[in-house]
Amino acid sequence: MKRIFLILAVCLGTFMATLDISIVNVALPAIGSDLQANMSMLQWVIDAYALCLSALILSVGPMSDRYGRKKVWLTGIVIFTLGSAVCAFSISTQMLITGRVIQGIAAAALIPGALSIITQSFTNDIERIRIIGIWSAVSALSLIIGPILGGFLVDSFNWTTIFLINIPIGLLTLLLGWLGIQESADPDKAALDPVGQCLSIVALGGLTFALIEAGEQGWGSYITLSGLVISAVASVGFVWVEHRVEKPLLPIFLFKKNPFFFQYNMASFALGFATYSNVFFIALFLQKGQGWGAFEAGIRMAPEFIAMAIFSFSFGKLSRYLSVRNLMIFGFILIALSSLLLTRVNAQTAYLPIALVLFILGAGMGMSTPAIGALVMASIEKSYSGIASAVMNALRQTGMTLGIALLGTLMTHRAIDQLLQDDRLSAILSTQEIERLIQNSSVMPSTFIEQITRSAFVSGFNLAMFGGAIAIIATLCLMMKNRQAS
Numbered sequence: 001m002k003r004i005f006l007i008l009a010v011c012l013g014t015f016m017a018t019l020d021i022s023i024v025n026v027a028l029p030a031i032g033s034d035l036q037a038n039m040s041m042l043q044w045v046i047d048a049y050a051l052c053l054s055a056l057i058l059s060v061g062p063m064s065d066r067y068g069r070k071k072v073w074l075t076g077i078v079i080f081t082l083g084s085a086v087c088a089f090s091i092s093t094q095m096l097i098t099g100r101v102i103q104g105i106a107a108a109a110l111i112p113g114a115l116s117i118i119t120q121s122f123t124n125d126i127e128r129i130r131i132i133g134i135w136s137a138v139s140a141l142s143l144i145i146g147p148i149l150g151g152f153l154v155d156s157f158n159w160t161t162i163f164l165i166n167i168p169i170g171l172l173t174l175l176l177g178w179l180g181i182q183e184s185a186d187p188d189k190a191a192l193d194p195v196g197q198c199l200s201i202v203a204l205g206g207l208t209f210a211l212i213e214a215g216e217q218g219w220g221s222y223i224t225l226s227g228l229v230i231s232a233v234a235s236v237g238f239v240w241v242e243h244r245v246e247k248p249l250l251p252i253f254l255f256k257k258n259p260f261f262f263q264y265n266m267a268s269f270a271l272g273f274a275t276y277s278n279v280f281f282i283a284l285f286l287q288k289g290q291g292w293g294a295f296e297a298g299i300r301m302a303p304e305f306i307a308m309a310i311f312s313f314s315f316g317k318l319s320r321y322l323s324v325r326n327l328m329i330f331g332f333i334l335i336a337l338s339s340l341l342l343t344r345v346n347a348q349t350a351y352l353p354i355a356l357v358l359f360i361l362g363a364g365m366g367m368s369t370p371a372i373g374a375l376v377m378a379s380i381e382k383s384y385s386g387i388a389s390a391v392m393n394a395l396r397q398t399g400m401t402l403g404i405a406l407l408g409t410l411m412t413h414r415a416i417d418q419l420l421q422d423d424r425l426s427a428i429l430s431t432q433e434i435e436r437l438i439q440n441s442s443v444m445p446s447t448f449i450e451q452i453t454r455s456a457f458v459s460g461f462n463l464a465m466f467g468g469a470i471a472i473i474a475t476l477c478l479m480m481k482n483r484q485a486s
């Protein structure tokens with residue numbers, strides 16, 4: 001019975017943390033309209049969560065190893081539930097982003113903690129792979145339910161309800177975790193590196209800030225350049241510290257010990273950059289590019305996540321016929337193909353071909369996500385499971401953070417450039433008014449302007465999808481090269 005409680009608890013915790021990624025995306029236009037938030041602020045609503053998750057995940061993993069995986073994970077559940085309450089009662093964008101920061105801090109304990117707890121609790125390789133597949137499938141299920149549930153709640157009530165639902169889920173997860181999870185720790189393997197942690201936060205935060213602000217301020221602005229310089233200096237300092245501290249935050253020795261550990265973690269980064277970030281872009285494309293409401297957009301996003309759930313649940317069976325590494329490579333091929341196909345859609349594209357492409361994308365994610373998790377955990381000693389899980393998830397979330405920041409800025413710039421090149425629009429609107437058409441989520445002043453703006457927004461979406469495809473293709477080339485070298 002305890003094992004059942006354990007599986008339910010880690011799956012619910014992951015479900016809750018992942019749900020808040022997909023469920024928030026379909027609510028972005030409503031949030032923007034209600035709180036008067038521009039495109040960069042909407043990027044921060046997503047990236048505040050992802051940034052804290054990716055920046056703190058490296059510290060929370062070793063803390064779990066040192067102080068107890070159960071204790072740290074349950075604390076994360078409590079903090080996440082409180083952060084959800086802050087988001088639900090937000091009356092300004094700043095308050096909402098603060099709540100998202102609290103949620104992100106807590107999620108840093110939940111997502112990698114779940115994989116570490118599974119690894120410690122299930123010693124049989126076949127059983128562990130099956131549970132990892134179930135855990136990944138639940139993550140996919142939350143992505144399926146998120147857009148549909150979020151769209152329903154936004155259209156039927158208001159956007160605050162998407163955060164209120166986390167409170168009962170959090171309380172149930174806390175109870176199941178307390179009853180089912182057995183405490184485990186490896187204090188001798190743990191590393192607490194406060195200087196490295198601070199430098200990593202500054203480096204990632206500075207880079208994310210610069211990439212997002214570039215969308216509104218421009219690449220050559222003082223604000224953007226300052227963020228890039230701060231990030232560069234902090235990154236150099238971080239590397240210097242990690243090479244000298246006794247127990248580094250980023251365990252470089254693991255990368256040197258097994259070259260495949262580096263390769264699989266780079267794959268995790270690319271997966272976050274190209275696919276976990278695309279929930280943000282696809283939700284906006286369906287609403288701002290094709291004009292669907294929140295609920296309709298959520299329904300239309302479902303094929304991606306249904307496919308991801310199907311292939312995640314089937315991961316254990318698929319691994320009997322194909323190696324885990326080949327499953328990852330095949331998944332990446334499907335992701336690259338579908339991303340390239342998404343560069344061809346427009347505001348008038350029928351739903352059926354979009355649904356088919358989203359299904360292919362989800363199939364690739366469903367194969368590659370659990371495959372990367374299994375490969376990373378198999379490439380290191382069991383005692384380093386907490387650290388390895390933290391590194392893998394940190395890089396994936398960092399990829400998502402930077403994907404939304406960079407690709408979102410490229411999308412905004414492409415859309416604005418296309419609008420500025422339209423002589424019909426420039427004849428009746430100023431440059432500032434044209435930029436606000438993309439930056440703001442307000443109702444368009446006329447059908448004519450709305451159609452032009454949708455076309456420009458879709459052009460920006462196409463560019464973002466192309467950037468994701470390039471990241472996946474580059475990672476595939478890296479894996480092929482290393483395979484030949486080995």
